[in-house]
Amino acid sequence: MQISNVTKSFGAAGHGPTVLQNIDLTVRENEFVSLVGRSGCGKTTLLNIIAGLERPTSGTVEIHGREVRGPGQGQGVVFQQHALFPWMTARKNVAFGFRDKSLSKSDKEERARELLQLVGLSAAADKYPREMSGGMQQRVAIARALALDPEILLMDEPFGALDELTRIELQQELLRIWEARKKTVVFVTHSINEALVLSDRVILLAPHPGRIERDLAISLPRPRPRTDPRFVALHEEIWKGLSS
Ligand SMILES: Nc1ncnc2c1ncn2[C@@H]1O[C@H](COP(=O)(O)OP(=O)(O)OP(=O)(O)O)[C@@H](O)[C@H]1O
Numbered sequence: 587m588q589i590s591n592v593t594k595s596f597g598a599a600g601h602g603p604t605v606l607q608n609i610d611l612t613v614r615e616n617e618f619v620s621l622v623g624r625s626g627c628g629k630t631t632l633l634n635i636i637a638g639l640e641r642p643t644s645g646t647v648e649i650h651g652r653e654v655r656g657p658g659q660g661q662g663v664v665f666q667q668h669a670l671f672p673w674m675t676a677r678k679n680v681a682f683g684f685r686d687k688s689l690s691k692s693d694k695e696e697r698a699r700e701l702l703q704l705v706g707l708s709a710a711a712d713k714y715p716r717e718m719s720g721g722m723q724q725r726v727a728i729a730r731a732l733a734l735d736p737e738i739l740l741m742d743e744p745f746g747a748l749d750e751l752t753r754i755e756l757q758q759e760l761l762r763i764w765e766a767r768k769k770t771v772v773f774v775t776h777s778i779n780e781a782l783v784l785s786d787r788v789i790l791l792a793p794h795p796g797r798i799e800r801d802l803a804i805s806l807p808r809p810r811p812r813t814d815p816r817f818v819a820l821h822e823e824i825w826k827g828l829s830s
Pocket residue numbers: 596597605623624625626627628629630631632
């Protein structure tokens with residue numbers, strides 16, 4: 587995926603304040619990239635532009651050389667709030683993710699079952715969102731995003747609303763899925779730890795206007811203990827980058 591010279595202003599005809607300025611970023615196939623930066627530096631806006639949910643004021647995003655002009659070019663999105671349909675069971679919520687008209691209802695349900703197994707929720711397939719914890723609901727949201735087998739998984743603080751233990755558990759799950767399914771992931775987080783545990787690269791964005799401040803390759807082997815001195819040193823480096 588190639589982001590070239592992307593600038594974004596909101597407001598009438600894009601004349602409002604510049605939120606993102608001259609963003610250039612290439613993400614390789616199967617790469618796990620995190621976007622980190624202060625609140626308001628444009629992380630969500632950039633993710634939405636990659637998802638095709640927002641148009642850049644200028645510049646382009648290309649996936650395999652094709653300009654992104656809307657959703658559905660191989661991007662799957664998971665938001666912080668798990669936006670599940672409350673009247674549908676976990677399995678039906680996931681099955682809803684399939685837009686493939688050639689699949690029969692029973693095929694969709696069968697594949698939904700497989701995806702729920704992948705995210706460790708087989709036993710909860712017939713539960714409704716209100717019967718599930720926040721972590722379980724977020725697993726369903728991940729399964730639903732995977733339903734279309736997207737090449738690129740875009741995740742906007744997907745674990746931000748979860749307690750620390752569930753969050754660590756889901757980080758491990760996500761790495762397992764990423765390794766098994768060979769996805770490219772662009773992941774927005776406020777947590778330096780989370781970015782370091784997960785990513786091949788951490789992109790630090792600076793605010794006003796949002797721009798790329800640092801592009802750090804994280805070459806530590808996974809799993810990455812948070813107490814590893816190299817982990818601690820990288821944490822310190824990112825922390826300094828964010829607070830300067
Ligand atoms: N639809 C919109 N209309 C006008 N301004 C917007 C719109 N969406 C975002 N903004 C502004 O763009 C800037 C960047 O917002 P964005 O949500 O992308 O930042 P962020 O880095 O994701 O923030 P956070 O970490 O708090 O989620 C903010 O100043 C925000 O107010």
